[in-house]
Amino acid sequence: MKHPGKARTALKRGALVAAANWQVVVIQSVADTTFKLLLLVPVVGGGFLVTMLLGRDLRDVLTGSLREMLFGIGGTLMAKPLALTSYLIGFLLVLAGGVLLMFVVKGGTVSVIAAADGGAGPIERPPLRAAGFRKAMAFSIETFTDGSARLFRRYLLLGILLGVVYVLAAALCLFIAFGLYRLGGDRPLLLGSVAALGIVLFVALVTIINVLYLVAQLVVAVDDCGVGVGLRGVTRFVRREFSKLSRVFGVTVLLLLLATLLSVVATWGFYLIAYVPVAGVIVLPLQLVAWLLRNLVFQYVGLTALSAYLSLYRGFAQPGATAAGVMSSR
Numbered sequence: 001m002k003h004p005g006k007a008r009t010a011l012k013r014g015a016l017v018a019a020a021n022w023q024v025v026v027i028q029s030v031a032d033t034t035f036k037l038l039l040l041v042p043v044v045g046g047g048f049l050v051t052m053l054l055g056r057d058l059r060d061v062l063t064g065s066l067r068e069m070l071f072g073i074g075g076t077l078m079a080k081p082l083a084l085t086s087y088l089i090g091f092l093l094v095l096a097g098g099v100l101l102m103f104v105v106k107g108g109t110v111s112v113i114a115a116a117d118g119g120a121g122p123i124e125r126p127p128l129r130a131a132g133f134r135k136a137m138a139f140s141i142e143t144f145t146d147g148s149a150r151l152f153r154r155y156l157l158l159g160i161l162l163g164v165v166y167v168l169a170a171a172l173c174l175f176i177a178f179g180l181y182r183l184g185g186d187r188p189l190l191l192g193s194v195a196a197l198g199i200v201l202f203v204a205l206v207t208i209i210n211v212l213y214l215v216a217q218l219v220v221a222v223d224d225c226g227v228g229v230g231l232r233g234v235t236r237f238v239r240r241e242f243s244k245l246s247r248v249f250g251v252t253v254l255l256l257l258l259a260t261l262l263s264v265v266a267t268w269g270f271y272l273i274a275y276v277p278v279a280g281v282i283v284l285p286l287q288l289v290a291w292l293l294r295n296l297v298f299q300y301v302g303l304t305a306l307s308a309y310l311s312l313y314r315g316f317a318q319p320g321a322t323a324a325g326v327m328s329s330r
Helices: 007-020 022-054 066-079 081-119 130-135 141-183 189-223 227-240 242-273 279-317
Strands: none
Touching: 007 022, 007 081, 007 130, 007 242, 007 279, 022 081, 022 279, 081 141, 081 189, 081 279, 141 189, 141 227, 189 227, 189 242, 189 279, 227 242, 227 279, 242 279
């Protein structure tokens, strides 16, 4: 099957493939929510821990300026090294468990999307028919779990490499910011501007790194290869199809920004409704529904981009090929 060669066509195909496999959108959303809740537990627990160590009421701890609260909490933890060590170990364990969960889910998700893209046919060509749409429905528990087991170790190694690259990117941004500060004569007025520049640079680098990481995940899944071979495939793919990848990336970022803007507007609307005596009672359920919908939309846009990158890669690496051998369970 010939895969789309244009970024716009790839995005259309990706949107249809992601919609046909809506189950992975929900699974990704649930996994992301679970990960955030797992991280929330030690944060809240840390607040109670500090409160108990201070021997004061939680409301007293949270009074005063932000500087006073941070210095009070930080001083308390530094004075209790055993409590600080225990807390950090617990937080790292929770973080590791959440990250492993995300690797398991991502392996199954990429496997389902790869199988769907390989068997969908020219679904992006109008008219869209129910029979053609059904061909893109590749989700099954067996496909998902088999893909999770098959890709887990390779995705774990990719995740470790991602963490190392994050540290290097942070060190680079810090070095650049510090260098600019020194070139400016160590003037305190420049500190805020230099810090903001370092943060913006770090966010930009992380965004690019995340896209390359996503492409590496799909290359490893599609070619069923090791991490080293997959990274070399990413290099060739990005060098050859940089223009198309950039367009897909740009559209994805715009969609995410639009979704974020609409989410902020909806949040402020609910905030204003809360002042109405009767309507304020239903604000909390509406906010919960809006938050769930926002999470689903973000996951759907992300999987659309993943499927679009995958279609472009198949058109680059396997022109005229099908998904045979990609998913043995298909």
